Amino acid sequence: MESRGTDLEHRAADAVESNGAVAGTESPQEGRRTFLKGTGLAAMTAMMGMAIPFGRYMPEGYRPVGLAHAQEPDMVVMNDKDGLTLLNDRPINAETPAHLLDDAVTPASRLFVRNNGAVPFHALDMDASSWTLTVDGEVDTPLELSLDDLRNDFEVVTRNLVLECGGNGRAFFQPGASGNQWTTGAVGCPEWTGVRLRDVLNAAGVQPSAVYTGHFGNDPHLSGDPDRLPLSRGIPIAKALEEDALIAFGMNGSDIPAVHGFPLRLVVPGYPGSASQKWLTRIWVRDQVHDGPKMGGYSYRLPAYPVAPGTEVPEEDMVIMETMPVKSLITNPMTGAQVAADGFDIRGHAWADGEVAGMETSIDFGQTWQRAELDAPVNRYAWQHFRASIAVPLPGYYEVWARATDGEGRTQPVTTPGWNPRGYGNNMVHRIAVIAA
């Protein structure tokens, strides 16, 4: 890759000059600050290939409209959120405290927010006119589908499907793993309306050469470079042809909110949320494993062998993360609650790739476990509700632990499982504190 250093120096000097930095009349400190700001501006300028008039008057953090998107206005999408913990405002990432995930179906106001890039303008404007979904590649008949085509030409289904970020739980790894420091709240289970991915792929006619899907959306890259994608992942074709994944155009009976992918997105349950492309414009059926941004390197990959915490694993030894591990969450009471010493109830949800077979709780730090009552899911890949009546021997402080076991007999670890460089796959048990009085 060619070095941009020298070119950038020239452009930085030009940009600083044309952006009105006045050399010689500022103190060295101010001059340096101006240069740095100019360099940052110069980087943006270089991206855009043009000078930014009046750049020196831009407020800190302001992004000019000439870029693919003005990023600070993204935060308007958070106005509809209720009680989320903001991890980052650029790109916007926010998780939901456990006690705010108590609803059987996660409302939009409580669904976590995960972005690799900025929110596209069309979504902020809720403008879906002329939206097209392209399906091409290793298919008999490439398709160009409008939203009406999807609604009219395919069976429309409604499913409660869990969406979980691959990095949910990352914050607990030591040493730290790079990425958003999600604790337990990058998960939700809204009700999705759409058509089956499988039905659309079959309408195009998947050829024997098909190996993987590649998903594309139109969210802008943070750098402002219109040729860069923030995220483009895919799934094995066999997974894509299962009945569960949806091309969704509705959430909880309404349009999908702007930040969650208006007007169209994938929902691929059982896989990391990054496989569920938002603002979906294209599905490319490929004859090889997809290699879009954040398919390779360390993104959504785990070491091929177990490593000690802190090990830098060679890239070639990282394998793609597919199914998410079994997990659960106590959503009531809130941690720290005061409860009745003669007995109290807890409840929550559990989910897995496939069905959760059993749910247990412990009030003695995992020394003994008691069976909890577990409901069947309303449909495949919906989370399952559980509840338990807890008895404590004495008034005092307790931790209530909850662990789910999947259909293969795998349960949740009580501490962080295998460390990996990017902190994926942490399905350790959820613990809340209660004071029984």
Added chain:
Amino acid sequence: MVGLMRFFSAACIVVLGTLILPPLSMAQNPMLTAPSPSPMLSPAMPNPMLPDPMAPNPMMPGVTDPSSDVPLNPEFGNLPDTPGVEDTYFLCSACHSVQTFAQQSLTDERWDYLWDWMISDQGMPDYGEEARETILAYLKTHFSAER
């Protein structure tokens, strides 16, 4: 509480300092990498990691040391005010907020990798060796798993 966390961190540094490649010849004790500050330790010593000492959260991870004495500079996104803060703030905020890196606690090797990755994969301009050294030193000081 903080003292205990510092002990655990120091123990981790000792352990990690002997770690080059698996398998390990030096003893590594996974019991020393217990992540969460125990709410049991909070009543006597208020823990700023817990938003309300009376509402303990065993899941609250102790990733960053909140009781550091380093002043924060509001001009630079409330980053710790030590040499390198200005470069870090301006150059790194071109694309993403300071929170993107301020929430991290990484090894030196991972910080090095991320700088190169941002240039090769994310369109960051190559600001050159001096900027790289200054900014990485800053990040490795304040957002480190090793110190």
